[in-house]
Amino acid sequence: MLSHTILILKTLRLAIHQLTTLLHTYLLRHLHKLTYRPVSNPKTIVLIGASFAGYHAARCLTATLPTGYRVVVVEKNSHFQLTWVLPRFSVVPGHEEKGFIPYTGYLGGGEGREWEWVRGRVVRIITDEGGSGQGWVEVEGGGVVEYEYLVLATGAVSESGLPARVGVEGKEEGMKVLMREQERVRRARDVVVVGGGAAGVEMAGDVKGMYPGKNVTLVHSRERLLNRGYGVKLGERVLKELEGLGVRVVLGERVVGDDEVSVRLTSGEVVAYDYLVKCVGQRPNSDLLRQCSPLSVSETGHVRVRSTLQIADEAYDCIYAAGDLIETDGIQNARAAFEQAQVVAANIVRSIKGKTQKQYRPQWWEAATKLTVGLNKSVAYIGDGAAELVIGTTCGEDLDGAMVWRFLGAKPYEDA
Ligand SMILES: Cc1cc2nc3c(=O)[nH]c(=O)nc-3n(C[C@H](O)[C@H](O)[C@H](O)COP(=O)(O)OP(=O)(O)OC[C@H]3O[C@@H](n4cnc5c(N)ncnc54)[C@H](O)[C@@H]3O)c2cc1C
Known part of the structure; x- marks a missing residue:
């Protein structure tokens, strides 16, 4: 309880610090121009x-x-x-x-x-x-x-390109790469996602959220999702959310074989797929x-x-x-x-x-994050090693991209 209170106070202090840093940078920028x-x-x-x-x-x-x-x-x-x-x-x-x-x-x-x-x-x-x-x-x-x-x-x-990086340099080309991926997902019946980091978790949740009728299996080599850099509670909460959506989550197993229609796991289990997405490497x-x-x-x-x-x-x-x-x-x-x-x-x-x-x-x-778990739901996380806060929240279909555009000095969604 005390550790949670300390984390909340530290988070508030951090928010104030971030705001004053923003203000300081704004003033510095204007002074610099002079x-x-x-x-x-x-x-x-x-x-x-x-x-x-x-x-x-x-x-x-x-x-x-x-x-x-x-x-x-x-x-x-x-x-x-x-x-x-x-x-x-x-x-x-x-x-x-x-x-x-x-x-x-x-x-x-x-x-x-x-x-x-x-x-x-x-x-x-x-x-x-x-x-x-x-x-x-x-x-x-x-x-x-x-x-x-x-x-x-x-x-x-x-x-392996998407969903970690687009893999091409131009916007038009990049949009086509995304649209091709959407079509592959749409046509698939059995989806296997490899890797239970941020990209894999979000991909599995999005596919199942968009197409509840598809079979979605998420394979992760560790016993806990999101094991790198995040606290235990985040992994547990995301697991619960994904299973609630109907994603099958296989923990502690690696893909050791792939014959282009199925993957073989360390346990010997064979999982059929017609869409395989690698969120590792x-x-x-x-x-x-x-x-x-x-x-x-x-x-x-x-x-x-x-x-x-x-x-x-x-x-x-x-x-x-x-x-x-x-x-x-x-x-x-x-x-x-x-x-x-x-x-x-x-x-x-x-x-x-x-x-x-x-x-x-x-x-x-630095590990504070917000991850989607399905189309409209996300979890916000902050932890300091002693305590963790994991809060369920909502998200827009475009993940509130307009905010990032504005932050990066661009007018949503204008592109000359
Ligand atoms: C699916 C996914 C979700 C994520 N979600 C989050 C999140 O919610 N919150 C968060 O904090 N982080 C998130 N991350 C992590 C975050 O995206 C990365 O940590 C971040 O992109 C790293 O930024 P970077 O500048 O180091 O490199 P990169 O983003 O990899 O960019 C490198 C840049 O260098 C350019 N470049 C490379 N080589 C050359 C060259 N030879 N000449 C010229 N230009 C070159 C590239 O074009 C690119 O623009 C996520 C990552 C993924 C994959």
Whole structure:
């Protein structure tokens, strides 16, 4: 009881802290506009990747950048691809467009002054001999951008595509990928979802919620759903909700065989399917760094970082990394990516000003989340290790995407 009261008080304090941080950033941004002076030949901070980590780091930097520096964002996708609507939009038709948010509104005005945007894929990082990692990034097609500081925010890739990542770069193409998936789901009778993390749980609930007549089986290798980074109660509650919907949940079993019409589990059980969706096997997108600093890439492919979020290789003090890409003791999600982005932006400015670097430590509240369990229902979760709050709530069919659009500086749902 006491631990719950403490958690509620901590959550309230956190909400106040978040609000004051928002206000502080708003004021800082306006003040910066008055004090920042564009110069010819500014030094450049390059960010590779503009999802939760890179886009937020760019926003923080453009509000704090000293005169003499500018930000260049290099992003291969045409739009911000909102991951957490992907399970829903892989099943429910009519909202595909909302998963692709137009870029650059989040950076405010200032294009050509504080920042520039390059649409393209970085294919190589070339570092200067003898410096602290300064160099160039090479963009597919031949362009190069010189950098003084580099931020890697290339996230993760999903070998099996949806529902974890769209897997294509353009919006029109991405919408088609989602619509094809919806059609595959619609035609299926026996659905098997592999992986009981956030994506698998939401996918299973959405399919069963939309099509109660289909057989939906969720297979998870651990004894508890959502075992990575979340408390026990969330897994228990989600299990109850999914079983209430009629999803068959198989825990503690792996898929060890697949003959394209059925999967075989570790127990020997064979489960027939005509639609199999794999919600496992995302891998960190670290190939770019592997070329120039193999020492900074772990066996799992994650980028090893210092607590300052500089890469672990001390020969490269000016290269930072954040988001799903990095090795961390904490959870990997958008909240953590945001928090890391703030530390990276602050540390680059501190480095320019010759100040000591800030440390990033995973925070208890980064695992706070809201997960759908069926079409109109979701559970909100926050936990601090001592107590957990799991609250049942509702959600709109499009998962309140308009709020995220506004947050990222785009008008719902206008896309020029
Ligand atoms: C189904 C699902 C639901 C989720 N729900 C939640 C949730 O409810 N709450 C939450 O907090 N988190 C959630 N997450 C986790 C969250 O989406 C990730 O943690 C987050 O996307 C990580 O952001 P990131 O910036 O590190 O990388 P990513 O989102 O992976 O983005 C990487 C970016 O880098 C770009 N890029 C990659 N390589 C290059 C290159 N060579 N050149 C140029 N650009 C490049 C990509 O195009 C992309 O834009 C969910 C994830 C999934 C899959």
